[in-house]
Amino acid sequence: MRKNDIKRIFSLMIALLILSSCDSMNQINDRGRINIQSLSDIDQAIQDMTLEEKAGQLIQAERSSISISDITKYNIGSILSGGGSTPNPNTPEAWVSMINQMNVAALQSSSGIPIIYGVDAVHGNNNVKNATIFPHNIGLGAANDPELMKAIGIATAKEMLAVGVDWNFAPAVSSAQDIRWGRTYESYSENIQRVASLVVPYIEGQLSEGILTTTKHFIGDGYTTFLTGEDDNLIDRGDVTMTKEQMLDGNLSAYIAAIGANTSAIMASFNSVNGVKVHGDKSLLTDLLRDELQFKGLVVSDWEAIHKIAPTLNEQVALAINSGVDLLMEPYKWKDTYNAIIYNVNNGNISQERLDEAVKRNLVLKFEAGLFEDGLLKEAGIVGTQESKKIAREAVSKSLVLLKNENILPLEKNVKIYLIGPASDNVGIQCGGWTFSWQGEMDPNLNNGISLKDALNTVLSSNGGELVSNPNDADLIVLAIGEKPYAEMHGDTDDLSLDGPLSLTDNIKAVELAQTFNKPILTIMIAGRPLLISDYLDHWDAFVMAWLPGTEGNGITDVLFGDKPFQGTLPFTWPLTNEQASDSMNMDNYNKIEHQFKYGDGLTY
Ligand code: GLC
Secondary structure (H helix, E strand, C coil): CCHHHHHHHHHHHHHHHHHHHHHHHCCCCCCCCCCCCCHHHHHHHHHHCCHHHHHHHCEEEEHHHCCHHHHHHCCCCEEECCCCCCCCCCCHHHHHHHHHHHHHHHHCCCCCCCCEEEECCCCCCCCCCCCCCCCCHHHHHHHCCHHHHHHHHHHHHHHHHCCCCCEECCCECCCCCCCCCCCHHHCCCCCHHHHHHHHHHHHHHHHHCCCECEEEEECCHHHCCCCCCCCCCCCCCCEECCCHHHHHHHHHHHHHHHHHCCCCEEEECCCEECCEEHHHCHHHHHHHHHHHCCCCCEEECCCCHHHHCCCCHHHHHHHHHHHCCCEEECCCCHHHHHHHHHHHHHCCCCCHHHHHHHHHHHHHHHHHCCCCCCCCCCCCCCCCCHHHHHHHHHHHHHHCEEEEECCCCCCCCCCEEEEECCCCCCHHHHHCCCECECCCCCCCCHHHCECHHHHHHHHHHCCCCEECCCHHHCCEEEEEEEECCCCHHHHCCCCCECCCCCECCCHHHHHHHHCCCCCCEEEEEECCCCCECCCCHHHCCEEEECCCCCCECHHHHHHHCCCCCCCCCCCCCECCCHHHHHHHHCHHHHCCCCCCECCCCCECC
16 A cells, blocks of 8 residues: 555544544533523522632633633633634634534533623624625714614624624724724714614614624723823723713713613723723713613623723722623633632622622523523534625615715716726725734735726626726726725824825825826725825815725625615714814814815715
């Protein structure tokens, strides 16, 4: 027998061994003591749990930092994927197998309580390869269509269930007040009423499919003042310096609406209010959220956010839990945090009553997710369905905002176009951050999505039109400019110009080149927020803001060629200068100031 044959048989044997072990690890064999069949069983279950079992339930660890055996040993309550943290291969089957193995391990813990798995499905189930990537929230704010939001909530839930995930750290109800903030595109609008009207149907859509929701970040995340950012951030995780009453006036209505829609959980916010970190502020996380707003669900901390609220981990854990945090998102220091909970309870720093209250909220959350029912183990489904793509395409069309049109749009389908600009043929740019990796990818073919160029080609090639290679042959120039992908603090900037640090490198070069052809120019911006265009707008015959449309670029051409109308309106003020970026924070002066465009602007046809 040849050497290669022996190697091939050996590899086959290894593969069979792994498959059989996976299969057995996907089977529920023995299980621990606690068995919850109804909500009324929970109080007794808590009485039957040990301090160690209770401590484990208040821990949420990152999938890459915990072993299957540790899930059993420490009675871990929850696991999350940080942005871009995926099994390999990144397929529904691999996700389901990973989560099933975790739950088989959890059931074999002394308590036998299953884990709940959470992800950031910010704009579709964006960690998963080939998942449908919807427009980011800022575009959905422009669409301003509650029915569409419910459909997106349902479609996103289906693509989460397809990979075995139960819990979404969404929706964000941030009402960004300074668009220099790196999380502006995760915000639906500067106007909290528009935010509230959109997140309720989204929550309803997710819950209707059995996905738990997390309204975030409570409270004041979009109200932090420029240059107060945490560590070296300009804005992100900074300090709200206006009065607490003013901040609450701009944020509370979205939380009241979300609580009314039975959002499953609320995530505490990194920011501080007048110098006090929210994660350590009982007046917000308990007095306001519990006593005034009557929120009954679970409060989860943000990613290691408690590390900033007190000197030592023991003190951080005690302060966070006593302030109102019920589950600690401790991706890496989960074991030290587990020990800190036990230390604090044994030393009376955390009362037994507060511990049991937090445990109960975790068990109720899992009950609501159906995790105590039989059939805990999941089966893989499919992502990137035609049904989802159809909804995403509609969302793209509705999100576009027409801001100038000198009789250019709608385009004829037999038109000859010379397409230029760094955002013309790149699905990664269209998706932006929180797409397969935390910061997003510049991958032009990301996820087999449809770029603007692909979409233009499809329409033109079947209607006698053409993307010409010589501008002299063109009827008009289409100029596509925008921003690089980014997320969170990495998107903070003090420069919103077209050649700012987060703008695409060749924006200005393309803008100046377009002006040399002496042809009509249609400019399309693909960015996570308004950028400064006052030096160029007069040279453009038409201007469309496309935000971060995601994988379904054909939603853009549906509108450009008149198959669908423009309906989008600006969810944010469009500044003329960097200094105007936070004008929405001061509405007293707002109407006395000339902006590039006002909140609510948008043409149609
Ligand atoms: C991040 C974000 C939060 C997200 C969490 C888990 O830092 O602040 O929105 O849900 O960590 O990824």
